[in-house]
Amino acid sequence: TVEPRKSIPRAMMFCATEFLTFSIFVALAACSTFPGQMILQMVPTPLMFGYQHIFKINLVKSVWLHFPGIFAPTLTFLFCTGRQLYMIAKSGFLPSFFAYTTPETGTPIVTLTLGTLIGSGMNLLIYYYPDYMQVITFVLILSCHIVFINAFVAYLFFRKKYISLPRSFTSPLGVWGAYYGIGNNLFGFISIFKYSSRTSALLALYILLIFLA
Numbered sequence: 635t636v637e638p639r640k641s642i643p644r645a646m647m648f649c650a651t652e653f654l655t656f657s658i659f660v661a662l663a664a665c666s667t668f669p670g671q672m673i674l675q676m677v678p679t680p681l682m683f684g685y686q687h688i689f690k691i692n693l694v695k696s697v698w699l700h701f702p703g704i705f706a707p708t709l710t711f712l713f714c715t716g717r718q719l720y721m722i723a724k725s726g727f728l729p730s731f732f733a734y735t736t737p738e739t740g741t742p743i744v745t746l747t748l749g750t751l752i753g754s755g756m757n758l759l760i761y762y763y764p765d766y767m768q769v770i771t772f773v774l775i776l777s778c779h780i781v782f783i784n785a786f787v788a789y790l791f792f793r794k795k796y797i798s799l800p801r802s803f804t805s806p807l808g809v810w811g812a813y814y815g816i817g818n819n820l821f822g823f824i825s826i827f828k829y830s831s832r833t834s835a836l837l838a839l840y841i842l843l844i845f846l847a
Contacts, residue, residue: 639802647805712753716746772826772838779823780842786812786819 664684665671674680685696720742723732734744760767789805789812805811827835 637802643803643805708753712746712749715749715753716742719745719748768831768834769838769841772830772835773841775826776823776838776842779819782819783816783823786815 660681664674664680667684667687669683674683679697679700681700682693682696685691685699686693689696689699719728719732720735722728723730723745732744732748733742735742756770760770790809793809793812807814826838
C-alpha cells in the first residue's frame with residue numbers, strides 16, 4: 635500500500651458500510667420469506683431456509699452452507715486475540731514469555747496458542763454444560779459494548795486534546811459519529827437487561843465485573 639494511513643481507514647469504512655448494508659438487506663429478506671421471523675429466531679442456522687430455495691437443496695444440506703461464514707470469523711477472532719495478547723505482553727502487562735515469536739516468521743505462537751486453547755475450552759464448556767451458553771453470550775455482548783464505548787470516548791478525548799496534530803485521515807462523521815456510537819452501545823447494553831433473562835444478565839455482569847477487577 636502506497637499510503638496505508640489513508641487507504642486502510644478508507645477500506646475499513648467501506649467494508650463496515652458494506653457489511654451494515656448487506657446485513658440489513660439479508661435480515662429483511664429472511665424475515666419476509668417462509669417460514670418467517672418467529673421460526674427464524676428459534677433456529678441456530680436461520681439462513682438455511684433461504685439457501686434451500688436458492689440452491690434447490692434440502693434443509694440438511696443447506697445447514698452446511700453456514701459453515702464458511704462461521705469458520706472465517708472464528709479464525710479472525712483467534713488471530714486478533716493472539717495479536718492483542720501479544721501487544722499487551724509487549725507493553726509489560728503480561729509476562730515477557732507471552733511476547734515470544736517464532737524466529738523465522740515472527741508469529742506470536744504463545745498467545746495464538748493460548749487464545750485457541752481458551753476458545754476450545756469455552757466450546758467444550760458449552761457443549762457439556764449448555765445452560766451456561768446464555769450467560770457466556772451475555773458476557774461477550776456486554777464486553778463488546780464496553781470496548782466500543784471506550785473506543786468512542788477515547789476518540790472524543792484525543793480529538794479534543796490533540797486537535798492540532800496533523801492527521802492523514804479524518805472520519806467524515808466526526809464527533810457526531812462518536813456520539814451516535816456511544817448512544818447506540820449504551821442502548822444495546824441496557825437492552826440486555828430489559829429484553830432478556832434478568833438472572834442470566836446479572837450473572838454475566840457479575841462475572842464481567844470480577845474479571846475487570
